[in-house]
Amino acid sequence: MSSKNVLITGVAGMIGSHLLDDLLERGYTVTGMDDLSYGSEANIVHRKTHPRFRFLNANVLDIDKLKSAAEGSQCIVHLAALKKISEKEEAYPTLSVNATGTENVLKVARELDIKVVFASTSDVYGMSPDLPLNEDGDLLIGPSMIKRWSYAVSKLYGEQMANAYYRDFGVPVVILRYFGAFSPRSNFSWSGGHIPIFIQQVLKDEAITIHGDGSQTRSMGFVSDLVEGTRLAMESDLAIGEIINLGNDEELSVLDSAKLIHSIAGTGKELKLKFIPMADIFGKYKDIMRRIPDLSKAKRLLGYSPQVSMQEAIRLTIHEAKKGMA
Numbered sequence: 001m002s003s004k005n006v007l008i009t010g011v012a013g014m015i016g017s018h019l020l021d022d023l024l025e026r027g028y029t030v031t032g033m034d035d036l037s038y039g040s041e042a043n044i045v046h047r048k049t050h051p052r053f054r055f056l057n058a059n060v061l062d063i064d065k066l067k068s069a070a071e072g073s074q075c076i077v078h079l080a081a082l083k084k085i086s087e088k089e090e091a092y093p094t095l096s097v098n099a100t101g102t103e104n105v106l107k108v109a110r111e112l113d114i115k116v117v118f119a120s121t122s123d124v125y126g127m128s129p130d131l132p133l134n135e136d137g138d139l140l141i142g143p144s145m146i147k148r149w150s151y152a153v154s155k156l157y158g159e160q161m162a163n164a165y166y167r168d169f170g171v172p173v174v175i176l177r178y179f180g181a182f183s184p185r186s187n188f189s190w191s192g193g194h195i196p197i198f199i200q201q202v203l204k205d206e207a208i209t210i211h212g213d214g215s216q217t218r219s220m221g222f223v224s225d226l227v228e229g230t231r232l233a234m235e236s237d238l239a240i241g242e243i244i245n246l247g248n249d250e251e252l253s254v255l256d257s258a259k260l261i262h263s264i265a266g267t268g269k270e271l272k273l274k275f276i277p278m279a280d281i282f283g284k285y286k287d288i289m290r291r292i293p294d295l296s297k298a299k300r301l302l303g304y305s306p307q308v309s310m311q312e313a314i315r316l317t318i319h320e321a322k323k324g325m326a
């Protein structure tokens, strides 16, 4: 990009706030939009008075505010979304924000001639057994009666809509399928992923709550790697019109990650585990047993490769969490 004005939607969230830090350090001018429904002002407060940052407390469903936030930008990084939900929560907000919010971003980008980097998710692969998960592979989504699938389906709809805006209207779009990531700014509710929750539980000497038997594996990464990949996608012409996995391809079971966190935290307390039957949280939802990204396309198109090991990411997050609790 020749000029460096960027709009980040969802700027107060885990990824958005770290992307904001990175872009400001690199000389970008950033408008950040967030309705603070889920993210936290604490994540961006240290940037509030930065001369190249402007914050708008607004909802992406409000297209007029979105348009005024986007004026003058060369790129919109669209991160604002509601994430995975349990069987006890409402699915409508997730479907509405993720589908309509994404189309609003694309409409504005078309009108103002702006590139869009859209944050999709590894959840769209669903139960696909084709490991490592490749961008061209088939997607295997579960039954519509199970609310947990609403997140994956809403992001898949966003991907199709983004592709339509690219192919039908010529809007330059990059779709990033993020695999799980965390940082000290992760939301410590279940929707922020299992690692931050386990860290809090270990530090508070509570039992680690494991869904199922913990044999399911995940490939989790540190936020700095997702931020780097996102910036590379913003800056790359090769990425336009493409779907690209981003994340870390190390694989670790949920149970082993609990043990690793306990050992790195070094609290001197014994490891306590509490196994919760999947059905108690997700009803008939079948958990994904393995989820590993194929990162070869990200390497080829963006020169991306993750730099922070899962172990180091856990160590960094525990270090910050201990400071916060001191």
Ligand SMILES: NC(=O)c1ccc[n+]([C@@H]2O[C@H](COP(=O)([O-])OP(=O)(O)OC[C@H]3O[C@@H](n4cnc5c(N)ncnc54)[C@H](O)[C@@H]3O)[C@@H](O)[C@H]2O)c1
Pocket (backbone or CB within 6 Å): 009, 010, 011, 012, 013, 014, 015, 016, 033, 034, 035, 036, 037, 038, 039, 040, 058, 059, 060, 061, 078, 079, 080, 081, 082, 083, 097, 101, 119, 120, 121, 122, 177, 178, 179, 180, 181, 182, 187, 193
């Ligand atoms: N963190 C991960 O591991 C991960 C994995 C896959 C995909 N993603 C995707 O990456 C993006 C960012 O994830 P994150 O972990 O930073 O999530 P997050 O929940 O920390 O951040 C999302 C932000 O969007 C804001 N938001 C929600 N609805 C909004 C609305 N209607 N208008 C304006 N702002 C709104 C929230 O307040 C929050 O600050 C999301 O689109 C998510 O689906 C994240």
